[in-house]
Amino acid sequence: MIPNKITFGCLTKKGAAEVRERELPELKADELLVKQEACNICTTDYQQWQGLREHQGYPMAGGHECSGVVIAKGQEVGNAFETGDRVSILYDYCGICDNCKAGEITNCQNIEMFGKNYSDEYYGLFGFANYFIRKAKSFVKMSPDLPPEEAAFVEPLGSVLHNMKKLRIRPGKDTVVVIGAGTMGLLNAEVARAMGGRVIVSEMMDKKIDISKSMGFEVIDAKTENPVQRVMEFTNGQGADIVILAVGATAANNQALEMIKKRDAKISLFAAGYPAPQMTIDPNMIHYKKIELIGTFGSDLDDYNNAARMLNEKRVDVSKLVEEKIPLARIQEAFEKANPGNYRVSVILNAD
Ligand SMILES: [Zn+2]
Ligand SMILES: [Zn+2]
Numbered sequence: 001m002i003p004n005k006i007t008f009g010c011l012t013k014k015g016a017a018e019v020r021e022r023e024l025p026e027l028k029a030d031e032l033l034v035k036q037e038a039c040n041i042c043t044t045d046y047q048q049w050q051g052l053r054e055h056q057g058y059p060m061a062g063g064h065e066c067s068g069v070v071i072a073k074g075q076e077v078g079n080a081f082e083t084g085d086r087v088s089i090l091y092d093y094c095g096i097c098d099n100c101k102a103g104e105i106t107n108c109q110n111i112e113m114f115g116k117n118y119s120d121e122y123y124g125l126f127g128f129a130n131y132f133i134r135k136a137k138s139f140v141k142m143s144p145d146l147p148p149e150e151a152a153f154v155e156p157l158g159s160v161l162h163n164m165k166k167l168r169i170r171p172g173k174d175t176v177v178v179i180g181a182g183t184m185g186l187l188n189a190e191v192a193r194a195m196g197g198r199v200i201v202s203e204m205m206d207k208k209i210d211i212s213k214s215m216g217f218e219v220i221d222a223k224t225e226n227p228v229q230r231v232m233e234f235t236n237g238q239g240a241d242i243v244i245l246a247v248g249a250t251a252a253n254n255q256a257l258e259m260i261k262k263r264d265a266k267i268s269l270f271a272a273g274y275p276a277p278q279m280t281i282d283p284n285m286i287h288y289k290k291i292e293l294i295g296t297f298g299s300d301l302d303d304y305n306n307a308a309r310m311l312n313e314k315r316v317d318v319s320k321l322v323e324e325k326i327p328l329a330r331i332q333e334a335f336e337k338a339n340p341g342n343y344r345v346s347v348i349l350n351a352d
Helices: 045-048 154-167 182-196 206-214 226-232 250-259 283-289 301-312 326-336
Strands: 005-013 016-023 032-042 065-073 088-089 131-135 140-141 175-178 199-201 220-221 241-247 267-271 290-296 322-327 345-348
Touching: 005 045, 005 326, 016 345, 045 175, 045 326, 065 154, 131 326, 140 154, 140 175, 140 301, 154 241, 154 267, 154 290, 154 301, 175 226, 175 322, 182 199, 182 206, 182 241, 182 326, 199 206, 199 226, 206 220, 220 226, 220 241, 226 250, 250 267, 322 326, 326 345
Parallel strands: 175 199, 175 241, 199 220, 241 267, 267 290, 322 345
Antiparallel strands: 005 016, 032 065, 032 131, 032 345, 065 088, 088 140
């Protein structure tokens, strides 16, 4: 049955997530109607709920890490998708501008990432909606065997694959230190290991230390051990080839600069922090040590497709990165729990 109304979660002001309703627009020829199943709360969503990303605007019908099942399709979609297909969403993109043509869809020149693309009133992608209509090109197919909250990892995993392309890990050779064992830290750690890196994880919270160990990583307990000293011990005094900063914190930035090897190291600034953290760096040091400081966020079309493939073929295990599942009706509680101490909180959108 095709619904005429949708129910969705939305941020109305700092600290307030509400459930609202609106009419479902008509399905156009190049679109899919999807019964959405799960949408995980990303740090981007959480920081706006905290009031740290007010520039993104309210009301924000956010959420972008989601999955669902196709229940109707427009005539032009052809056999690319069938009803019953499990799908995960990508950011919207025009497909026409130079960046889109190059596959860089998160840099689309025509469609703003969290803009008012579906409504005059609401910002955002309506990730937390029980039903939604989008362009068919904004979906990737997912395996029906994956739980919905795991299929929702396409977007974060895509951004990790994008980071990996920039890091150019040398299989069997590079030691990669990941600072911060949250969801994004451990996703980076899993992929870096799959690419042949030796991965050491540095973390302060006991719970995250335990999860990291259960996933088989070498772990530094940063609240009782000195991470710089431990990395030097792990590497016979050489230092790390690569450091991935998966927390936005001044202390972590400074540790990264101290734990890298003498020449040709790379530091990936994977996480943004609000307010912005500091990084004190001597330009001569960048010059003489030949350091690569790498900034990254978002993904290109290739990254999304490859992330879907890795999840579908179970080449990464994200099962431990889901903290809790909470129904849409309790979205405020879901946001309260989506704090940095926890892994992904998954909002369940069709809990009937
Ligand atoms: Zn995200
Ligand atoms: Zn574009």
